[in-house]
Amino acid sequence: MVTEFGLRLAISLTQIGAVMCIVVITVLILTLAERKVLGWMQDRMGPMEVGPYGILQPFADAIKLFFKEDIVPAGANKFIFTMAPILCLIPTFIGFAVIPWGPNWTFEINGISVKPFVISDINIGILYILAFASLAAYGIILGGWASNSKYSLLGGLRSAAQVISYELNVGLAIVGVLILAGSLSLVKITDAQAGWFWNWYIFALPAPQIFAFVVYVISVVAETNRVPFDLPEAESELVAGFFTEYSGLRFAFFFLAEYANMVLVSCVASALFLGGWHGPYPGTLMELVGLSSWSWIESTMWFAVKTYSLLFLFFWLRATLPRLRYDQLMRFGWKVMLPIALANIVVTAIAVYIYQQIN
């Protein structure tokens, strides 16, 4: 009994450690990739100094942030000032627990069934992610308040309003997929999209979720406070918004949370709309060659390709679009995105109902 519990714990901790490593490495790659991609789009080279072709720049950044002086401004609420970056980081990392990275396999180790490519397949997977994503606003709003600075406070308040407005659109955009899949579990939703690429929910037949996908992508860009929706940290108006007063490791936490959040929403988008770890063809090429035990590499690579393509979209938007004004942001969220998301739910529900009556 105790050994079984211990084994289960060890397996879970191994999975959590592996996923954390992958996410942190992805964030390191992203910080470099963002500067490189922006550089190329603006006809520059990007960082070139550290290491060959600048590829060691993320490590230089990390070491620099680690050794910077940790300043707590006078008059700041020290407890909340310290808690805010952690409150920002935890919900983001917790969300990765239900993301299926690869095939839905089950192993038996000493009578314990283990799913190697998902830490926990709970039956409310996507709701769990939404629940914790909604908590990320606390880190931002409390960080802004505790800094005892007007720029931080304004940034935090803007962010709270923005995150709440666009969270609603994220939630409504995925309802269409939930109607099609009939499940909240990300594993089940991904499994239902097997086969050719037209089975992915962005193209799937009774009701293609292409509008929902567009609404989702725009809303998550706003929810992660990225350009063109980076009002909470608008440099020209608010210095740096809610993390104006943060330095050193605490700033690094906010930074890490923002990038990990980008990775999380991209993973969710590829699992919900783009077929997750399924390739655009049925089965895998590895199985055709006869190496079916290695097919997980191909599947996880497809997942990575989809996720990284979406992350590239974030950089592309940043290089292309100027920042919105605050009233434009709110009007766009409530008067354009919300009606589209609601109409998508109505159309999907009717289409699925008719489809079920015909079959």
Place this chain on the structure above:
Amino acid sequence: MSHLFFGYFAVMIVATSILVVALKNPVYSALSLLVMFFHVAGLFVTLHAEFLAAVQIIVYAGAILVLYLFVVMILNVKQDDRYHSQWRIAGFVCVPLLIEAMVLLSGGAGSRATGTRAAHAPSAEAIAPDNTLAIGQTLFSTYLFPFEVASLVLLVAMIGAIVLAKREIGEPDSASPMVHPKGAE
């Protein structure tokens, strides 16, 4: 094991609820309310109602409480001592309630045992297929009418908020039940 979890959640809920009204800094009050919502969600998880737990966090912690914090910060309420000298009123309300609870707990011991047994039976049945499915089916068959009435009440509240906030009413939002939970806050 489950008793241990229940004890932990119950103690934390009581303690943080007291802190919500006892703390002088409104931001700390809001934070202890956040901790309380989490432990209520934890109670739902121990009862195998994961859907309710997630909805609890999304609606209360993710939306309503953020708006509370928003208002507290916009009004910049530093420390409000007005409401901390009302011990007499608080005692007048709470002592009868406490006595009532004591009487119920001690006198209703026999009925409580049967009550818990009755409450356990359907929950064990409900978790078997899918908790979310069970809630959806119950809500849209047995309790369809109360559900629709609740959504209508929320719609009225939303329209009321718009009327209060704005002199001239723009185009009203399309009336789908999905907007109500967040739109009415």
